Amino acid sequence: MALPVRDQMKYWGVAGVVLLLALWQLGNVILPFIVGGAIAYFMDPVADRLEKAGLSRAAATGTISIIALLVAILIMLSIVPTLVKQLTSLVNDAPEIFRRLQAFLLQRFPELQDETSTMRQTLENIGMVIQSRGGELVNTVIGSAISVISAVVFIVVVPVVAFYLLLDWDHMVKRVDDALPRDHAPVIRRLASEIDGVLAAFVRGQISVCIVLGVFYSVALMLAGLDYALVVGAIAGGVTFIPYVGALVGGALAIGLALFQFWGDPVSIAIVAGIFAIGQFLEGNVITPRLVGNSVGLHPVWLLFALSAFGTLFGFVGMLVAVPVAAAIGVLARFGIERYKSSRLYTGLATQAASDDPEAPDA
Numbered sequence: 001m002a003l004p005v006r007d008q009m010k011y012w013g014v015a016g017v018v019l020l021l022a023l024w025q026l027g028n029v030i031l032p033f034i035v036g037g038a039i040a041y042f043m044d045p046v047a048d049r050l051e052k053a054g055l056s057r058a059a060a061t062g063t064i065s066i067i068a069l070l071v072a073i074l075i076m077l078s079i080v081p082t083l084v085k086q087l088t089s090l091v092n093d094a095p096e097i098f099r100r101l102q103a104f105l106l107q108r109f110p111e112l113q114d115e116t117s118t119m120r121q122t123l124e125n126i127g128m129v130i131q132s133r134g135g136e137l138v139n140t141v142i143g144s145a146i147s148v149i150s151a152v153v154f155i156v157v158v159p160v161v162a163f164y165l166l167l168d169w170d171h172m173v174k175r176v177d178d179a180l181p182r183d184h185a186p187v188i189r190r191l192a193s194e195i196d197g198v199l200a201a202f203v204r205g206q207i208s209v210c211i212v213l214g215v216f217y218s219v220a221l222m223l224a225g226l227d228y229a230l231v232v233g234a235i236a237g238g239v240t241f242i243p244y245v246g247a248l249v250g251g252a253l254a255i256g257l258a259l260f261q262f263w264g265d266p267v268s269i270a271i272v273a274g275i276f277a278i279g280q281f282l283e284g285n286v287i288t289p290r291l292v293g294n295s296v297g298l299h300p301v302w303l304l305f306a307l308s309a310f311g312t313l314f315g316f317v318g319m320l321v322a323v324p325v326a327a328a329i330g331v332l333a334r335f336g337i338e339r340y341k342s343s344r345l346y347t348g349l350a351t352q353a354a355s356d357d358p359e360a361p362d363a
Helices: 005-025 027-052 057-078 080-108 118-148 151-167 169-178 185-223 229-238 245-261 266-291 300-341 344-356
Strands: none
Touching: 005 300, 027 057, 027 151, 027 169, 027 185, 027 300, 057 151, 151 169, 185 229, 185 245, 185 266, 185 300, 229 245, 245 266, 300 344
């Protein structure tokens, strides 16, 4: 006999509270395991395809690990130094950029020549603040990341965790399935399948979109001759998971830098603006529909709220789990609405009576 609904809600509620408390108290401890689990989840379909091609699970996992290691080394040797160099150069050039902006504004608005003008004082201070605080901010972020998440964690622990989780992924899923309460196993499997579908469509697809657009913006801006093209492309691609934000932020930054670099050359400035217009068109009409799909079930506003809420409550770990939790809540909400619409509370007694009476006239 199944437990009463009230008892079921109590047990599931206690389990949810315990999970949140563990996430809150052990955030930094479980971080490498969350990252490793995310990598294993992301790579599991690749391992399954290699198994279908004739490799064993161990051979498939080893092949993926070797390729991932080679890609990581290539990125560290070729892209990261250039990215850091351009970012440092951008921070150092910030005062000159704002001096040119100030000169342009003074030509258009002569009243800004008043030394007591608030806008002039603001413009004079912004560049120096960015230069003084920008490098400090970069060093602080890097230093904090290294102090909180040591190099050993990312170099050793995360790859090891990802390797073993990927190796035993199918066995772990089977064991979890065997531990499900028998009365609720079919419903839980259905909900888990829907959550997996949302994550597969959004996370895997959106990461691919971010990479494709980041590469497109970086290469196109380099060909256009824009300085700091790699920085702009990385920023634009990195925030592309929020529709339009990546293009707006990256486009504003790129056009601003183009005005600084190509002042008096409207053709070059128009080319930079056109690159982001083309990128936005490709994102909305070609790349995102093909890689993500049109009906993921994860609204951008809901995703932004989940990232903000979990980031505030649980820090960086919360931001990592925000997308899976948002997907799970969305699937559970749709399941609850489906059950509600089939319940007597929604249909009412009149609808039930009409369905029970075959001779009742149609409405």
